[in-house]
Amino acid sequence: MATEPAPFLTALRLSDSFLPTGGYTSSYGLEQYLNEDRIETADELGKIIRGYLERIVGPCETVAVANAYETAAAGDLEGLLAVDERLHAVTMAAEFRESSTKAGRQLSELVLVEDGRRRVGDDGKHRHTVEDGRRRRASEADASESGSGRPLETAYAEAIERGETPGHYPVVFGVVAAQRGLSKREACLAQAYSFVTGVLGATQRLGRFSHTDIQSILAALLPVITDVCDRHVDDEIAAMASFAPLTEIMGMRHERAGRRLFMS
Amino acid sequence: MGYRDVAKIGIGGPVGSGKTALVRHLVPALVERDYEVGVIANDIMTQEDADVFRESFADTIPEDLVDGVETGACPHTGIREDPSMNLAAIDEFTESHPDLDVVIVESGGDNLAATFNPELADYFLFVISVAEGEDIPRKRGPGVTQADLLIVNKTDLAPYVDADLGVIERDTETVRGGDPFVFTDCKAGTGIEDVLEHIEHEVLFA
Numbered sequence: 001m002a003t004e005p006a007p008f009l010t011a012l013r014l015s016d017s018f019l020p021t022g023g024y025t026s027s028y029g030l031e032q033y034l035n036e037d038r039i040e041t042a043d044e045l046g047k048i049i050r051g052y053l054e055r056i057v058g059p060c061e062t063v064a065v066a067n068a069y070e071t072a073a074a075g076d077l078e079g080l081l082a083v084d085e086r087l088h089a090v091t092m093a094a095e096f097r098e099s100s101t102k103a104g105r106q107l108s109e110l111v112l113v114e115d116g117r118r119r120v121g122d123d124g125k126h127r128h129t130v131e132d133g134r135r136r137r138a139s140e141a142d143a144s145e146s147g148s149g150r151p152l153e154t155a156y157a158e159a160i161e162r163g164e165t166p167g168h169y170p171v172v173f174g175v176v177a178a179q180r181g182l183s184k185r186e187a188c189l190a191q192a193y194s195f196v197t198g199v200l201g202a203t204q205r206l207g208r209f210s211h212t213d214i215q216s217i218l219a220a221l222l223p224v225i226t227d228v229c230d231r232h233v234d235d236e237i238a239a240m241a242s243f244a245p246l247t248e249i250m251g252m253r254h255e256r257a258g259r260r261l262f263m264s
Numbered sequence: 265m266g267y268r269d270v271a272k273i274g275i276g277g278p279v280g281s282g283k284t285a286l287v288r289h290l291v292p293a294l295v296e297r298d299y300e301v302g303v304i305a306n307d308i309m310t311q312e313d314a315d316v317f318r319e320s321f322a323d324t325i326p327e328d329l330v331d332g333v334e335t336g337a338c339p340h341t342g343i344r345e346d347p348s349m350n351l352a353a354i355d356e357f358t359e360s361h362p363d364l365d366v367v368i369v370e371s372g373g374d375n376l377a378a379t380f381n382p383e384l385a386d387y388f389l390f391v392i393s394v395a396e397g398e399d400i401p402r403k404r405g406p407g408v409t410q411a412d413l414l415i416v417n418k419t420d421l422a423p424y425v426d427a428d429l430g431v432i433e434r435d436t437e438t439v440r441g442g443d444p445f446v447f448t449d450c451k452a453g454t455g456i457e458d459v460l461e462h463i464e465h466e467v468l469f470a
Contacts, residue, residue, distance in 0.1 A: 018345075020345060020346035020347075020348050021346070021348055022346060022348040022349040022352070024335070024336040024338050024341055024346065025333075025334055025335055025336040025338075025342070025349050026336070027336070102348075102349065102352050103348075105352065106348040106352070128268070128271055128272075128386045129271050129386070129467055129468060129469070130270075130271045130299065130365045130366055130467065130468045130469075131468075131469070132271070133269045133270045133271055133365065134365070202336060202337075205336065205337040205338070206337065256311065257310070258310060259309060259310070260309060260310060260334060261307065261309070261334055261335070261336060261337045262334050262336045262337075263333075263334045263336070263349065
């Protein structure tokens with residue numbers, strides 16, 4: 001595991017719900033499981049999340065993190081875009097794609113271009129008015145923004161911004177991790193962990209599960225996270241695939257759900 | 265073009281205080297003054313709700329400038345700690361409407377502690393209702409004290425809920441420390457012109 005403070009702290013930052021990438025708006029189908037009364041007990045919840053890990057997070061997202069990491073470390077932009085494209089193709093539910101790409105864009109904006117982008121308020125003015133907006137558009141102020149000093153990250157972030165690549169969260173995550181000293185395995189573990197805490201938190205807000213039950217489930221899933229990451233950390237891009245029919249059906253039914261507090 | 269290129273007005277406040285009623289007054293008034301306006305409502309529960317919202321602005325703004333953002337049962341997070349999904353929705357507005365001037369972001373019902381992230385709202389209004397209790401202002405919630413403009417709505421209901429408007433006004437003056445507030449009755453349209461004047465002065469011509 002990480003022993004150097006900087007990568008260790010980066011891993012904590014990336015897997016912390018404090019990271020403002022909108023993860024709290026995603027339930028990846030769990031809202032629909034609860035809408036349809038398919039989860040009653042903490043035990044059932046634990047089993048379902050285990051299914052997510054074994055069927056989606058491991059064979060799909062971990063493979064994406066690992067291959068994004070490898071291609072980013074090698075400076076291979078084409079390879080990186082291929083990982084993004086593949087993950088888009090194998091993510092079946094439209095809302096799962098939407099949640100992942102919206103969060104990915106946010107992570108890209110926050111981290112990949114954070115060093116170079118002009119921050120809001122840099123003009124010394126807190127409140128922006130209609131007139132400011134009109135002036136900025138007229139002067140094309142954005143054209144002066146520069147990149148992060150990391151060419152591959154900048155090129156990838158720009159491709160996301162121009163809509164040329166979807167910018168899935170696990171892919172951006174792998175790029176960030178590769179360039180900030182985490183190992184590939186640590187990157188996969190951190191991403192899988194943040195997925196689990198994200199959906200457990202969503203479930204706790206939607207259903208009636210106690211904080212101790214949620215923590216027990218999380219503790220029991222830690223070895224599962226390790227297992228699925230170890231199983232898939234060296235998979236090739238072509239192996240990336242998910243098989244979770246019920247979860248995918250839940251994700252699709254959620255689009256027309258009678259109650260929806262979550263984006264997915 | 266992106267969210268940094270438009271003026272953004274946040275509207276927060278407790279559930280049922282009259283945020284949506286206020287938005288329904290403000291949007292046509294701003295459109296009438298030749299501003300291109302977008303509206304985002306947080307925590308719209310179903311697509312049906314979103315459609316109802318779009319219908320109410322059908323004659324004033326294009327359908328694709330009305331959006332709903334789900335905040336995962338965390339209404340405060342969506343406007344304060346992590347406004348990313350609201351900012352993404354504004355970015356989508358600006359992609360298809362490069363001349364957009366102003367976006368109104370209505371929060372999904374808060375307690376009195378809710379405030380807007382300054383990157384999400386250049387100017388924020390907090391709406392309370394006299395029917396929530398005469399003592400709301402003197403609780404000094406951050407929403408009440410920090411808002412750029414405080415709206416005390418449903419003044420018409422005061423006699424029915426034993427609320428003394430004089431007490432509310434005195435307390436509000438104290439906790440606002442000289443910052444502006446307006447009494448409104450959104451149902452009758454009373455006070456709306458005052459609200460618009462503040463917005464025009466602070467956000468549109470500042």
